[in-house]
Amino acid sequence: MGERLGYYPGCSLHTSAREYDLSCRAVLKALGVDYAEIPDWNCCGASSAHGAGHALSRALPLRNLMIAEDVGEDLIVPCAACYSILRSTTGYLQEKSAEARELQAKVEQVLGKPYREKVRVTHPLDLLTRPEMLNKIKGQLRTSLKGIKLASYYGCFLVRPEIAAFDNQEQPQKMDILLRELGAEVVRWSYKTECCGGGVGITEGSVASSLVEKLVSEARKAGAEAVVTACPLCQANLEGRQTQGLPAFYFTELVGLALGISASKRWFKSHLVDTTSVLTKVQGGISGGR
């Protein structure tokens, strides 16, 4: 990748999903992707801004898009929820309804510059599964995940709403392709895009817990030794609300592990579920590599 890309971590990646941030940055660096965190970004508003009103749920993401335009044409957004919201906002503005134009003018006034509609919101799973990146990954593999059975879990925001989907909405494949490239065996299961209840995790914990237990049981029934996610809300919910001891990895952690990035040992220490059952099966161990 020749050009510099912008990087929007979002609130969770600075705190509860630190290992997602660290692993994503390490993988991008190892693959020679030139990226920079966009300066002084703000929260995208998540579901709360939507509840408070339409304008706020578009204005908060728009400020980030405008800042990102000064950094590069692609904006990498690892948090699936932030990704879906930022991407939907570009679509909303593209339609140029009277409401959208009025909102855009107001945010442009606040920032004192125009929105140029130049930025492409991109999820790192989309980036890493482009043919040239898959080839690069293949060429740099240091350890193999051979023999490890994984359930790829896409959740809601990589496939919904339609404008955010870079894969089939009901039967997505990109994470499966990536994990197979790392040597892992990807299990067949019917819960790839079922909601984990993260959105009501804090307010209706018992509902979220029963949704998580169902997902984890189904992954186990399919033979998986771990679930793989691309969303901080899913990951925290899946590891925090289950009683079955099934780890939930970020896909970037596993790419980093397979590329032999030695810092990966530290990422796995911050998991709420013990990951050693899976990590001991990694061929060549995790101590080798760079």
Add this chain to the structure above:
Amino acid sequence: MNDFLELLEAESGQPISRCYQCKKCSGGCPVSSYTDIRPHQVVRLAQLGKQEELLASPGIWYCTGCMTCQARCPNGISISAILDVIKARALKAGDLTAESLPFFHDCFLASVRHHGRVFELGMVAGYKWRSKRWTDDKGLGARMFLKGKLALLPNRCSNSRQIREIFQIEVALRKKEGGKGNG
């Protein structure tokens, strides 16, 4: 078309009248087995103009926002967009002390207003204080804290002027449209 349906269609932008009750939405809804009314019933009650029943239903606060209903609807109806309008009206109508989701959204946005970013620990503490649900998930909170997953200090966006002005846009546009809801 009754008044309530007309209002809901206008504010949510959703073609509610088109629904012919195929129930795909309820089939895919992750929380439909936990609620008093299911997604297809929300749409039917809306078609019939049953405002009171909808506003009083505890079920409207269970929506996880997963958007499975809208992805599968053959008529292109987003039920979460309809629920956003219903929830906003329920909030305006008054007594919701039994529901904790509005507190959560308030605390979340207060955090964004003050810091420009969400300060998870402060946001959750504020939510527990207001909802009085102190014991929910306390074990999970402690485990996250011990794993270093909860920062003790907020991470800020330094341009507080711009954040303040962005929150004011919402207020300005609402005043102009005479308190129009979201969609």
